[in-house]
Amino acid sequence: MKTMKNWLLTGLLFMVVSTVFSQGKVTGTITDASGATLPGANVAVKGSPSGTSTDFDGKFTIDAKTSTGELVITYLGYDSKTLQFSVSNGGTTNLGEIVLSANSNELSEIVVKSSIVDIAKDRKTPVAVSTIKAAxxxxxxxxxxxxxILRNTPSVYVTKSGGGFGDSRINIRGFNQNNIAVMINGMPVNDMENGSVYWSNWAGLSDVTSAMQVQRGLGSSKLATPSVGGTINIVTKSSDMKEGGSFSSGFGNARNFKIQGSYNTGKLSNGLSASVLLSQTMGDGYINGTQFEGSNYFIALGYGTKDDKHNFQITVTGAPQWHNQRSTVSTIATYQKYGSLTDPNIRYNADAGYLNGEEYNIxxxxxxxxxxxxxxxxxxxxTTKLSSVLYASMGRGAGAGATGGVGGxxxxxxxxxxxxxxxxYDKIQAWNSGQGQVFFNGANRTRTMIGGVYQNSSNTGRSGAGTTASPYVYNTxxxxxxxxxxxxxxxxxxxINLNKKLSNTLTLDFGIDARTYTGYHFTVVNDLLGGGEFYDNTVASLKPAGRHITATYPTDVQWNVFDKKNYEKISFNSTGKVRWYGAFTQLEYSKDNLTAFVQGAISQQGFKREDDFVYLPTDPLTSTDYENILGGNVKGGANYNLNEKNNVYVNAGYYSRQPFFNSVYPNNRxxxxxxxTNEKIIGFEAGYGFRSRFFNATVNVYNTTWNDRYLKGNALPSDATTYTEYLGLNEVHSGFELEANSNITEKLKVNAMFSYGIWEYKGNATVNAYYQADNTPVVGYTASPVYMDKVKVGDAAQMTASLGASYEVLTRVTVDANYNFNDKLYAGLSPINFSDPNNKGALQLPSYGLVDAGFSYKMLVGKDKDKSxxxxxxxNNxxxxxxIAESRTNTFADDNLPVATGQTAGSKGTYASNGMLYNGVANVNQVFFGFGRTWNFALRYDF
Incomplete structure (x- = not known):
């Protein structure tokens, strides 16, 4: 009996050891419902750190440490799937083809591990959302x-603006990008002084983005972000992705060239992982004189503990670049002048020229x-998870332009x-260096020295107002x-966010959001262009003598951002400091088919200004105290899944948003x-979704009210030393959105979008006037109304639609095309143009539609065909x-031409009667045309 017990004990021990130490492999192929393979799908053994990704043919192999278990398979935009497996010791089990169901608006919780990244989940998070995948x-x-890449998303309008590298802009639901929250891995990136996002600083994101999600409206972010119009959530690569890499090269029109390389170690046996990407791009630019060059680097290091309790990621990314710009907005007539009446030169750039035989742009x-x-x-x-991110950014750079003038x-x-x-520019340099030039009504003049030197400054060479009482006076x-x-x-x-599962149905999040920002704003001299010195008399403590400056600084990209260069500054020198302390919480309920949440956030922003140019050292305004302003938001919503195919949702929210820095301290004083006063935003939204194997659709309606919007205006026509502010400026943005996609056949896929907005100003505003020197009210000026009620909001198309399709004509050979239509596009507005209650409203620009097309081919290579x-x-186009993509002015075809003093108004007729139109638009309007046809070809090797 004892011997039998020993044998039994030994046998049980052998079975336990065999179970614990048995090792095998599980393989399979991941596809979608049409049979197309899904490269990059995530495959993990449940309860184990083992994980991998499918290769470029959708295949995977994963090591199993136990003889039985479950595989969890996830992929961006698809429902996750859990499968049981069993494998013999040293053997291999092939699960065959594993089909995932499409779910176009979902990002996997396994891909996005951090609870800081507020990714909306389809049929769960009650917001309007669209997801763009890395592929x-x-x-x-x-x-x-x-x-x-977002232009085929409902209620999104994107233009290239001036057309320089990275100078594009985006609107969502009629709100510009200063009022759209941009988040990268949960980090807010909008400028803390003015809310801006400069896409040239983020040009490398397209190389490292795993997925981008656009949440229209108030969004699902727990932070008190400036998401009036929406939130763009960008999720970048992490270090623990599948081992492998790629090399790619591409070229296109305007000598556009790009090269890129990347490599990922995958998660090593010791828990470490690393990923690196480097790229370089350059070109002449589609617009004349907009040459550019940019680099991109991305480094990620990761470590995960064996018990899967801790995950660490260190990421560094940057995109140093320079690009020449088109900053001057020309009139339609100017584009026609350098093209033709019917074929305007849309590439014309009024800033571009030549200097010393080479292309030059100031x-x-x-x-x-x-x-x-x-x-x-x-x-x-x-039940408890803590997610934290510490981040730092040191931006170094500038925008170069021109100072001074010659004879006005x-x-x-x-x-x-x-x-x-x-x-x-050769003529400018010749004049600056004392060579005679023809100026001033055809006369040949030579520049006059000051103190034995050709002295540049901010002087334009002309004074006076050009009136009888104050005629122009020219100098040389x-x-x-x-x-x-x-x-x-x-x-x-x-x-820092703590996520606590209180019960099977309730989850609580709460955390803090702290930021500190110091902005350095000053001017330096880059090039005297033949002059001998620069005279500056803007430092209060050095007046009236001023300074004579000869130091110049090149317009080169500063790679070492830790070097705070000791510049000799001119014109202005101020430092803006912003402190942000925030707290947030969210309670989510989820049971069966119902998901609901309520969320609240509060923040205190402090604004401080330092200025040693305008103010004497003894003046307390040289360094102000912090002006602290409270703000916050509260929002909530619910989603109910009617059945496996249908769901409905609603959400509502209120924001009290602090003003930007230049609203706190207007006019650089x-x-x-x-x-x-805080801006107040109230948003309501409701939606319906349908999901099936072959067809997905989402419909939603929204209403957003934006009250007490701050806007600074230009000087009064009668006094150039003033500026204006508009109070009580309110807007209402309502609309309807539809997004759908379908697998018509196994090879044909179709997607469509339609959005219709009614974006208008509500009520009338009031304009006040202040002196630029000290921000005091203009003496004798009475606040006057501006009649904005029912005027259309400009700068974005209020009706957009698109229809696209892709077709696999042969195995791994695909052609695709997309048509994008934009209508109800209005010109940008200046409220000063609406002092008359009988104004014409906003100028509507012609509608337009664009067709983009593409061709793809993937060739499998390598011994095992595991590379491509x-x-x-x-x-494009x-x-x-x-x-016309945008207009900065608001002149109508039936407006009268301006007349000289003493002439009868309207005596010259209208722009229409004088034939001064292009496509129905008065040709005196200052516009940017969109790009014409562009193309690019790329070749990529994945291994």
Whole structure:
């Protein structure tokens, strides 16, 4: 009996050891419902750190440490699936083809591990959301700007603006990008002083983005972000992805060239992982004189403990770049002048020219804004998780332009424009260096020295108002310089979130959001363009003598962002400091088919201004105290799944948003605005979703009210030393949105979008006037009304639609095309134009539609066909459509031409009666045309 017990005990022990130490492999192929393979799908053994990703043919192999278990399979945009497996010791089990069901608006919780990243989940999070996957970004973006991949999303309008590299802008539901929250891995990236997002600083994001999600409306972010119009959530690569890498190269029109390489170690046996990506791009730019060059680097290091309790990620990414710009907005007539009446030269750039035989543009942007983050996700227990991110960003760079003038002519004034429209920078340099030039009504003049030197300054060479009482007075002493407005910053922040599952139905989140920002704003001299010195008399403590400056600084990208260069500054020098302390909480209920949440956040923003140019050292305004302002939001919503195919949702919220820095301290002065008030945003939304194997659709309606919007205006026509402010400016944005996609057949896929908005100003506003010197009210000026009620909000198309399709004509050979239509597009507005209650409202621009097309081919290579060579051709605006993308002015075809003093109003007729129209629009309007046909070809090797 004892022997039998020993044998039994030994046998049980052998079975336990065999179970614990048995090792095998599980393989399979992941596809969608049409049979197309899904590369990059995540495969993990449940309860184990073992994980892998499918290769470029959808295949995977994973090591199993136990003889039985469950595989969890997830992929962006698809429902997750859990499968049981069993494997013999040393054997291999093939699960065959595993089909995932499409779910176009979902991002996997396994892919996004941190609870800081507020990713909306389909049929659960009650917000309007669209998701763009990495494969689509990689294939279709091509040479377009990063935000342009979103143009086929409902209520999104994207333009290239001036057309320089990274100068594009985006609107969501009629709100510009200053009022759209942009988040990268849960970190807010909107400028803390003005809410801006400069896409040239983030040009490398297209290379490292795993997925991008657009949440229209108030969104699901727990932070008190500026998401009036929506939130763009960008999730980048992590270090623990599948081992492998890629090399790619691409080229396109305008000598556009890009090369890229990346490699990922995958998660090693010791828990460490690393990922690195490097790329370089350059080109001439589609617009004349917009040459550019940009780099991109991405480094991620990760570590995960064996018990899966801790996950650490360190990420550093940056995209140093320089690009020449088109900052001058020309009139339609100017584009026609250098093209033809029917075929305007849409590439014309009034800032571009030649200097010393080479292309030259005095308008240039150069910037480097690396971001480093440390993420720590700590699974405390089965019901509690702590997620933290510490981040830092040091931006260094500027925008270069021109200062000064000659006889009242600026650098691209009529005196310096050649017959072909290019700027004669050689003539500027010749004048600056004392060579005689023809100016001042055809007379040949030579520049006059001051103190034995040709002295540049901010003087334009002309004084006086050009009136009888104050006629123009010209001088021959002034010149033109290239100067840069530095806009550097140091930004540090932290977001900490505790996620606690209170019960099977309730989950509580609460956390803190802390940020500190210091912005450095000053001007430096880049190039005297032949002059001998720059005279500056803006430092209060050095007046009236001023300073004579000879130091110049190149417009080169600063790679070492830790070096705070000791510049000799001119014109202005101020430092803006912003402190942000925030707290947030969210309670979520989820049971069966119902999910609901309520969320609240509060923040205190403190604004401080330092200025040692305008103010004497003894003046307390040299360094102000912090002006602290409270704000916050509360929002909630619910989603109910009627059945497996149908769901409905609603949400509502209220924001009290603090004003931006330049609203607190208007006109670059240190006097606090006496009219400070928080902007109030109220949003409502309701939606319906349908999901099936072959067809998905989402419909939603919304209403957003934006009250007490702050807006600064121009000087009064009668006094150039003033500026204006508009109080009580309110807007209402309502609309309808539809998004759908379908697998018509196994090879044919179709997607569509339609949105219709009614975006209008509500009620009338009031304009006040203040002196620029000290922000005090203009003596004798009475606040006057501006009649904005029912005027359309400009700068974005209020009706958009798109229809696209892709078809696999042969195995791994795909062609695709998309048509995008934009209508009800209105010009940008200046409220000063609405002082008359009988105004004409906003100028409507012509509608337009664009066709994009592409061709893809993937060739499997390698001994096991586990590597691939990928070919991609994109053609944007296939039919070379000429269209107006935006207008800065609001002149109507039936407006009267301006008349001289003493002439009868209307005596010259209207723009229409004089034939001064282009496509029905008065040709005096200042516009940017969109790009014509562009193309690019890319070749990528994945291994």
């Amino acid at each position: 689509e970004i990689r294939e279709k973006l091509g040479t377009q700007e990063f935000p342009e 308008r240039k942007n150069y910037y480097h804004k690396p971001v480093a983050s440390f993420n720590w996700d700590y699974k405390i227990n089965e 002519n600026l650098y691209n004034g009529s005196a310096f424009v050649l017959p072909n429209g290019m700027v004669d 002493t002034a010149g033109i310089s290239q100067t840069s407005s530095i806009n550097s910053h140091d930004w540090f922040g932290a977001v 240190s006097t606090v605005n006496p009219n400070l 060579v990928n070919f991609r051709l994109n053609v 296939l039919f070379d459509k000429i269209y």
